Amino acid sequence: MNNLDAIYDFILKELRKLTIKENFYFKPIKPKLSDLELIAINISAEYLSIDSEYQLFRYLSNSKLKGMIERSVFNRRKRKLFLHLENIRKLMVAKFNEMETTFIVDSMPLEICKNARANRSKICKENEFSFPSKGYCASQSSYYYGYKLHAVCSVSGVFQSFDISTASIHYIHFLQDIKHQMNNCTLIGDRGYLSTQVQTNLFNYAANIKLDTPMRNNQKNYQKQKYIFRKSHLRPKRLKSGGVWI
Template sequence: MHNFQANYDKILKVLKELDFKMDYLHQIRKPKLRDKELIAVDLTSEYMGVDSECQLFRILPAGLSRKIERSVYNRRKRKLFPFRESLRKVLVKRLNTSEYCFIVDSMPLEVCKLSRSSRSKICKEQDYSLPEKGYCASQSSHYYGYKLHPACSARGVIESMGISPTSVHDINYLKDMRQQLSDCVLLGDRGCLSAEYQLNLSESHNIRLEIPMRKNQHNYKE
């Protein structure tokens, strides 16, 4: 759908069903555009693939654009991220109520093109979060950025996700799975192959890690 107002109305309706609160930030004067309405605008722009604030405010319906200025929108959007994330978790919990099987994998999260990496200033404010150069075997290409580790249900609903440096092996992300999942089956690729991790996940949180075996492994099975 290309109608911003129609998409916005549907998303706002779902958000209202998840939580009755309309405002999350403490403000002396009640804003014209309520906090939940602002989150709905943000989610609608992402759903429609609008990745520029200039473009967003060009297509924003007059009834919404009159309620907030662009600079204020950007500032409030950043402050509302934790509340947006809590709404996402409530929605995921409802959608994945009966799910017991999840798929974990990694994918490249590119910050900029490799040729611009030396000049890029993105995410370089703190030393501990610097992007790195990495290699994606599935795409046979080098990239500059991070690794994204999503865990999704068989229906395609993302249960959890994490970001790591490109130098961190996929298997190390399984440590975080213990805080995010339990009593389920976790499917991974050969990058997660480890008898030690399989045993640890099973004993600590009843997570059965299923990974295809390598052909040169002992007791190989299809």
């Protein structure tokens, strides 16, 4: 628990290098903690793998931040700061990945219930555009009901961008958004992203993105993917199970 103060101070110092703002929205009464300090607490909790507010406030009770904010106020302010937190995340990513030219694209299933309960499930059905759907997971050779998480990360493990779609959406449709966010780089993907049309589209678009995927053995002019690319593509699978999404 004693590490929290040092981690918080370091993260807050780095955040102040990224933005000159301490508060992002009007408050009638000035709080003890600024918005940026609250964001620093949130990132510190992520770094320490603290996955509940109850556990976080046990840590805070033994730190210099004891009594600086109530749990209910922290929760309410954190939700209001979601968009600002995302903007800060993008600034951090831009700094970490400034010199990166090779990225890894992958996806994973987000199952919300078993297939047998899919028709009765009411989860996430408040709005028609966000309805979950049935999809196929090639790595597990099974169908599931829910969503699909798409992500792009650098070979060093820093996530550049991510998105969620319904399970029925194919992997390559995520790349249509990527070309508006990245440029002059190489994307490494598995065979699920194999598409000559998509590869040509990404390269010809102003983004100048090269998509490198392993070829099928029966393809014309078959060439084995470079070892360094095949080795790098294993990294996201480890991050999915235990890594921190930055």
